[in-house]
Amino acid sequence: MILAIAKREFYSMFFSPLAWVILAVIQVILAWSFFTSIDYFFSIQSELTTIKNAPGVTDLVATPLFEVASIILLMVIPLLTMRLISEEKRNRTISLLLSSPLSISEIVIGKYLGLLFFIITILSLITLMPLSLSIGTELDLTKIFSGVLGLFLILAAFSAAGVYMSSLTDNPMIAAISTFGLLLFLWLLNNTTAADGGSNVLHYLSLHTHFAPLLRGILNTRDIAYFLLFIAGFIVLAIRQLETQRLQS
Amino acid sequence: MSSLISVNNLTRRYGDFCAVNNISFELAAGDILGFLGPNGAGKSSTMQMLSGNLAPTLGEISINGIDLLENPKAAKASLGYLPENPPLYKEMTVNEYLQFCGRLHLIGKSQLNSVCDSAIERCGLGDVRQRLIRNLSKGYQQRVGIAQAILHSPPVIILDEPTVGLDPIQILEIRKLIKTLGETHGIILCTHILPEVQAVCNRVQIINQGNLVYSSGIDVLLNKQSTQFEISLASVVDIETLAGNDAFSAVQQIDANNFIVDTSMSAEQLSAYIVQQQWGLCRFVPRQASLEQIFIELTAGDIGISDAAISEESS
Numbered sequence: 001m002i003l004a005i006a007k008r009e010f011y012s013m014f015f016s017p018l019a020w021v022i023l024a025v026i027q028v029i030l031a032w033s034f035f036t037s038i039d040y041f042f043s044i045q046s047e048l049t050t051i052k053n054a055p056g057v058t059d060l061v062a063t064p065l066f067e068v069a070s071i072i073l074l075m076v077i078p079l080l081t082m083r084l085i086s087e088e089k090r091n092r093t094i095s096l097l098l099s100s101p102l103s104i105s106e107i108v109i110g111k112y113l114g115l116l117f118f119i120i121t122i123l124s125l126i127t128l129m130p131l132s133l134s135i136g137t138e139l140d141l142t143k144i145f146s147g148v149l150g151l152f153l154i155l156a157a158f159s160a161a162g163v164y165m166s167s168l169t170d171n172p173m174i175a176a177i178s179t180f181g182l183l184l185f186l187w188l189l190n191n192t193t194a195a196d197g198g199s200n201v202l203h204y205l206s207l208h209t210h211f212a213p214l215l216r217g218i219l220n221t222r223d224i225a226y227f228l229l230f231i232a233g234f235i236v237l238a239i240r241q242l243e244t245q246r247l248q249s
Numbered sequence: 250m251s252s253l254i255s256v257n258n259l260t261r262r263y264g265d266f267c268a269v270n271n272i273s274f275e276l277a278a279g280d281i282l283g284f285l286g287p288n289g290a291g292k293s294s295t296m297q298m299l300s301g302n303l304a305p306t307l308g309e310i311s312i313n314g315i316d317l318l319e320n321p322k323a324a325k326a327s328l329g330y331l332p333e334n335p336p337l338y339k340e341m342t343v344n345e346y347l348q349f350c351g352r353l354h355l356i357g358k359s360q361l362n363s364v365c366d367s368a369i370e371r372c373g374l375g376d377v378r379q380r381l382i383r384n385l386s387k388g389y390q391q392r393v394g395i396a397q398a399i400l401h402s403p404p405v406i407i408l409d410e411p412t413v414g415l416d417p418i419q420i421l422e423i424r425k426l427i428k429t430l431g432e433t434h435g436i437i438l439c440t441h442i443l444p445e446v447q448a449v450c451n452r453v454q455i456i457n458q459g460n461l462v463y464s465s466g467i468d469v470l471l472n473k474q475s476t477q478f479e480i481s482l483a484s485v486v487d488i489e490t491l492a493g494n495d496a497f498s499a500v501q502q503i504d505a506n507n508f509i510v511d512t513s514m515s516a517e518q519l520s521a522y523i524v525q526q527q528w529g530l531c532r533f534v535p536r537q538a539s540l541e542q543i544f545i546e547l548t549a550g551d552i553g554i555s556d557a558a559i560s561e562e563s564s
Binding site: 001004005008012015016091092093094095096097098099100101102103246247 | 297300301302303304321322323325326328330332334336337338339340341349350352353354355397
């Protein structure tokens with residue numbers, strides 16, 4: 001049943017041109033970024049051979065690609081999450097789900113899972129680019145794995161925040177803008193505090209603080225726990241929000 | 250007979266505004282209950298509470314013997330609900346949509362196709378099953394909504410204005426469908442089209458300003474002795490002749506040959522009497538105490554008047 005909702009959510013994205021356009025735009029931009037990194041790698045390749053412990057192709061091509069992807073998707077995820085719950089409320093289709101033998105948690109989790117399927121689609125298209133290099137060279141596969149895992153976790157966290165914002169309103173546009181604002185804020189927390197050596201708490205709260213180690217290939221349970229808690233927190237908030245609306249509306 | 254829905258002291262407030270005030274009623278299997286009320290009377294709020302879309306402020310609801318508030322998932326399994334606005338995913342085809350609804354209602358994969366086929370057939374959607382819901386006319390969309398509500402053949406079906414936007418032939422078909430369904434299911438039909446209730450339902454409830462002001466079987470209403478008759482007379486009789494006649498307590502003239510008369514005589518006696526007078530009777534229609542009269546009587550005035558009307562009705 002959760003799966004029925006997830007499946008519908010996933011397919012319905014492809015019914016509208018939105019999903020296709022998003023996939024195409026992301027792919028074009030990231031392909032360009034990938035291409036310039038490779039170009040850069042070629043231009044400094046001769047110098048690299050002279051350095052001891054020089055960064056490899058994974059560090060110079062795959063890691064920057066994932067970094068750029070996370071920034072672009074920070075802007076794209078709000079567009080995917082905006083209609084998730086708010087549109088159901090606006091079109092009153094949510095009453096179909098509410099009168100079915102389903103709990104509100106199942107509805108929210110089902111929708112979130114559907115979104116994760118779509119994110120996995122995006123992620124596999126992105127990962128194919130660095131993997132294609134394995135035809136010509138040897139890659140640090142564990143580092144790529146860690147990077148992909150990090151990217152997946154941060155995108156899942158973006159989506160969870162988006163689901164919550166979407167549950168607050170019945171206007172998709174407002175949901176998108178507030179999600180984007182929240183994510184950007186959580187991202188920038190890192191920059192401001194790093195500059196003046198400020199509060200450790202704010203630094204710790206930033207999404208980027210926990211994403212960077214994974215990109216460098218450092219798998220730390222603390223970072224993974226942060227993302228899982230972040231996701232669970234926002235999903236629970238969204239469930240609570242819908243429960244309250246049923247009581248108040 | 251065990252009741253399919255039993256509602257006890259149901260109350261819903263929005264802030265200070267009381268939308269539904271202390272309503273209690275029951276629905277038995279085989280009942281088609283017409284739920285009437287003017288706009289904003291609390292019909293839809295009641296339906297939303299019965300379907301779990303809205304939490305009641307106070308009161309109990311049990312569906313098929315299961316408490317909706319304590320055990321919502323089990324209770325909602327025996328419920329089919331068509332809200333005021335059919336909850337359609339317009340980017341899906343009719344078939345896909347119904348399959349999805351079937352999955353939501355826990356229908357196994359093996360039965361899913363046959364269940365959808367029968368709902369499609371019952372609602373006359375065969376020709377459009379592969380089309381996008383977005384491209385269907387309002388009437389067809391409404392039928393998809395009904396198909397969704399009866400898909401899993403739930404014991405209780407709640408239809409909130411099911412015939413809105415349908416053409417007259419479709420309305421007749423849907424009424425027939427509701428009647429057939431009513432033989433085996435309990436149905437609540439929420440509407441403000443009065444003839445529809447008279448045509449389909451076997452019980453009527455009227456709600457006004459959140460209060461239940463009338464509840465009775467429809468046969469009680471229809472069998473009520475009529476005291477008003479419409480008559481057409483071929484020979485020109487002037488109104489004074491009629492008004493001066495002791496047989497009639499009141500006479501209204503519609504045009505030269507048509508009159509409405511109030512009398513204490515039964516239809517049989519009256520027709521015999523008029524024929525005997527040789528007025529050239531060519532049309533004779535007993536006026537039924539229609540639902541419309543009761544409805545207007547109960548909902549037009551303030552609550553005080555309505556209360557008086559109830560005690561009159563029940564006596």
